[in-house]
Amino acid sequence: MAKHEYTLPRAEFDRPVKLLIVVAPFYRDIADNLIKGAVAEIEATGAAFEIVEVPGALEIATAIGIAERMSHFDGYVALGCVIRGETTHYETVCNDSSRGLMLLGLQGLCIGNGILTVENRAQAEVRADPGAMNKGAGAAAAALHLVALARKWGGPRKGVGFVPASDEYRVAGTAKDTPTA
Numbered sequence: 397m398a399k400h401e402y403t404l405p406r407a408e409f410d411r412p413v414k415l416l417i418v419v420a421p422f423y424r425d426i427a428d429n430l431i432k433g434a435v436a437e438i439e440a441t442g443a444a445f446e447i448v449e450v451p452g453a454l455e456i457a458t459a460i461g462i463a464e465r466m467s468h469f470d471g472y473v474a475l476g477c478v479i480r481g482e483t484t485h486y487e488t489v490c491n492d493s494s495r496g497l498m499l500l501g502l503q504g505l506c507i508g509n510g511i512l513t514v515e516n517r518a519q520a521e522v523r524a525d526p527g528a529m530n531k532g533a534g535a536a537a538a539a540l541h542l543v544a545l546a547r548k549w550g551g552p553r554k555g556v557g558f559v560p561a562s563d564e565y566r567v568a569g570t571a572k573d574t575p576t577a
Contacts (some may be wrong), residue, residue: 406441407540413443416469416541418460420453420511426524430475430510433530437537438473445473451490453478453511457496464505469545470546471506471539475532477524480515502531506542512534 400456416544417434421427438445446469450459453476460472474497480486501507508569510531523531 402540404537406437406537409441409443409544413441413470413543414468415443415445415471415536415541415543416460416463416467417445417447417472417536418450418456418463419447419455419474419477419559422449422452423477423479423517424451424521426477426512426517426520427475429524429530430477430532430535431510432526433524433532433534434473434475434504434510434536435500436526437533441540443540445537445556452476454496455492456493456511459501460497460500461509462499471508471543473510473532473536473539475510475535477514477520479517479520494555501542503526504546506539506546508535508537508542 401478415438417431417438419427419431427525435445441496448459448463450456456474460474463469474493476493478486478489478493486574493511494509494513497507497509512520513533514523523529526533
C-alpha cells in the first residue's frame, strides 16, 4: 500500500476556462466545504465558474446534460454527499449518480466527480474538510485536467472516408444530374 498519495501538477491554460459546479446540498455543511475546496482549486488556475444547486445527487448528471446542450461550459464539477442509511436507496443513489456522470464523460464531457459516497457523517466530514483531503478540490482538479486534455487533443479534424462531391454535382434533381445528349 502506498504511503503517499500522488497529485498531478495543477493544469495550466493559455485561454480562459469556464466550469459549472453542480451541487446537491442535502447535507448543507458538507456541500459548502466541498464547494470551498472546488472554488479554491478553480480560482488557483484562473478559471471562471458558476454554481447551481439541484435537489439531490440523482439530478446532478441531468443538470450537467442540460447545461451541455443549452449553455457553454468547458467542464463540470459534480458535488454532493450520500451517506448510507437503513434502506437500499443508498446503493441506488450511489450507483445511478456515478453511472450518469460516467455516461456523460464517455460522450466527451469533462467532469470531475466529487459526490461523496460514505458510510457515516464522520467520513463525509473528513473528505470534505477544506484544510485536508477535500474531494471538492480533487473533483475540480480532475475536471480541469480533462479540459486540458480535450484542448490538447481537440481542434479541427480531417475527414475520414469519402471525399464529398463538389457542389456542382451534389444537388439532386437538377439539370446537372441528367446526362445531355
